[in-house]
Amino acid sequence: MKKGQIVELIVRAQQVKPHPLIVEKYLDLVFNQTILPLFVKDPANLDLYSKRIDNIAVTNNMSILPSSTIQFIDSANGVRQVYAPSKKEIKFVPLAEGAFAVFADLEVGQSDPSVGYVQKHDRVYFGDNMPSEITEVTMHVVLPPSALDDYDEFILPVGFDEQQLIAGFLAKVPPEKKSNDNSSNPL
């Protein structure tokens, strides 16, 4: 289903209509909650939920993502896969930042051509052995729903009652104020 359709469905299901952006933010929270057990079960099983982004520029061993990503409990975080279409033989591997210093003292840091990367918020930093001829990379990233376009496909993990989770969040949200009367009353 498209993300816009899901948001519309949720808005319509509520008696007091929330603003779609509020729904998207709660959708982010629900997505965070529901995708983590899936990740713990199998960290590689995120293909369905990741979005491929092509032609991400690499400048000074650094790339800027279109938005922050979902957080996971491994060093790859939301950037699940990176490759350079112009140099596909180079392997990109996620690393903890401290690992660069450790590997520099070991054989693997001197002989292995694979490039380590670290994600920090909306930036991805590459290791010093990044080939200079690589100026663009393709990434598979897991984005929060609010960072997706309305027409992007969006899938919530199965096995959860997302409607209820979202409705539970939304029950605490006051409805959007539409009267312009300077009153502190939100309705």
Add this chain to the structure above:
Amino acid sequence: MSLESPKTPGVVSLQYVVASVLNELGDYTQTNYKRVLQMAVHGFSNLNMHALRSYDVVYLDVDSTTGQALLPPDFVDFCKVGCIIGGKLYVLTINREVAINRQIENGVLVNEAYNQTDEITSDPILFLPHLLGGSYNDTLYGLAYTSGYSTAIPMFNIDYENKIIQLSSSISTTKLVVEYVTTGVSLSGNTYIPRQAVDALTEYLHWRIRKNDSKYSRGEVMDAKQDFVEAEATLRTFESLPGYQEVMDAFYSTSKQTIKR
């Protein structure tokens, strides 16, 4: 086997073994790739020293001032050391008492004055076949020596820490031929390992991964270690058993055609 329909290769890369282990673990995230690759480097170096015994031959330039030559980075220990004098290769003897040349601050060298007067015999000591300047050299042998020989043949000592081979006296050569045990791990390119070592290295990696992961019980770690010990023993047996041709050579060397009855 024909080249048209090749089977699996006889040697594989370290990356192949790492990928194979990650595949067995079902880990397709690449987050552990470099970590396991470093373990593989360590494990393969160990196998080379204890089970595989990989050898290599290198030609070294001798510094005539200090009587020293720099050993290659993958040097673990020597097998044979020879020097070329008058177009002949003479095999040198280890002498742990030879002082390692140290250059002190004012530039004065500390050198042991020693002249070997042993005579060379005709008994050849064969070096391993190796490539020399692009040509295959499979018949390089050095001469041993006995007493009575007047030419100064030095002895040598090895400074393992600084990777230096030290000669006990100056020689009229600039080349040493050193046959040595190598770590087998190349830092400048791919490291290729023999197929028979794959199982032992795979089990080594499973053991080390479990040993450093608190979610495995002590029993599971010990199980993995036992698997490695057995795989290493299998590899050692494979490496030390004579091949079919070697057995037949030994058999034919002692048998002869006689009248059957």
